[in-house]
Amino acid sequence: MRTGCETTRFPHMRGLLLATTENSRTRKRFCGVQWDDNLKYAIDTYILIIKETNMEAKLRRADIVILASAHNPSIMAPQWLKDKSLIVEEPTQFVHTPDFSLFESESFLLVVDNQRMQITVKKQDNRSVESLANIASNYLKLLPHIPYKALGLNFVWSIEVDDGKELPKIELNINKSDLMSVFEGREIECGGIIYARKEPYMLKVVIELRGEDVIVHNFNYNYELEGMSVEDIVKLVNNFLTMKEDSSSIVKGLYSIGEK
Incomplete structure (x- = not known):
């Protein structure tokens, strides 16, 4: 037990x-x-x-969670992520709906719904961990109008x-x-x-x-x-x-x- x-x-x-x-x-x-x-x-x-x-x-794991009043999962398409230089890797798995998006590549896993975004790095070296932080910070800069509530x-x-x-x-x-x-x-x-x-x-x-x-x-x-x-x-x-x-x-x- x-x-x-x-x-x-x-x-x-x-x-x-x-x-x-x-x-x-x-x-x-x-x-x-x-x-x-x-x-x-x-x-x-x-x-x-x-x-x-x-x-x-x-x-074993590193991730960043951003809570907000109104994330927009519908924009999280692979081409948008690439165009905005957030994640340029090709997806190995991708789910895209108005209320939920999941993007997985060789190095990252991104899961977004209307109130929560979680970005996980799949490698634990310092370079990969730093790249994870860059993705999160660039996302925030791209969408400054969203009311953000909490960060983990x-x-x-x-x-x-x-x-x-x-x-x-x-x-x-x-x-x-x-x-x-x-x-x-x-x-x-x-x-x-x-x-x-x-x-x-x-x-x-x-x-x-x-x-x-x-x-x-x-x-x-x-x-x-x-x-x-x-x-x-x-x-x-x-x-x-x-x-x-x-x-x-x-x-x-x-x-x-x-x-x-």
Whole structure:
């Protein structure tokens, strides 16, 4: 049975997160200090205890989501994307309706409906990630009249261990009570959700176990856009590579591992 444990946003509940493996030395991390003194965490106490093992971090996915009052999916034809120098690659898959469009090429996946546009890069090298940001920023410049509502800069990182090694085990205590004992007699796998605010964004990190040798970290940097100019929104999008490095440093800071 797979169980996800969420760190609470209520100030009267104090969260204690523990991660352990079987070998090497143990270190304590007080996340509010280690990550950034300016971050305002949604939980009071959050301690990560790690016994080091041989792990590596991999970027699995990167995408940009733009919410708006009125996207126009009907214009997202392959020729329009090429003419506007957004995506010049030929489509491998294409769906085009007045209310929904999907364009997939060798390097990108673009999905648009009336309120949501998501652009995903299918390669995770820095050049491809930068190209993704350029597509999003050029789209915004082409259509400055659309009322944009929110922006999501999203990254999925995984950590993996070698065969035969154990992943860190995550446990959650609330008010010094052992939450795991509530589920006595059940097989428990515990993840977590972390909220961290740093102007101008709210960061949400979802940590989940995937099988016996992978932990997945979903990063969502969420920006509220109402009242902002397109020029200012473009500046946020152009920070995409910077936020990729920020998410990488958080993952590596949690586990003291290298990036592959």
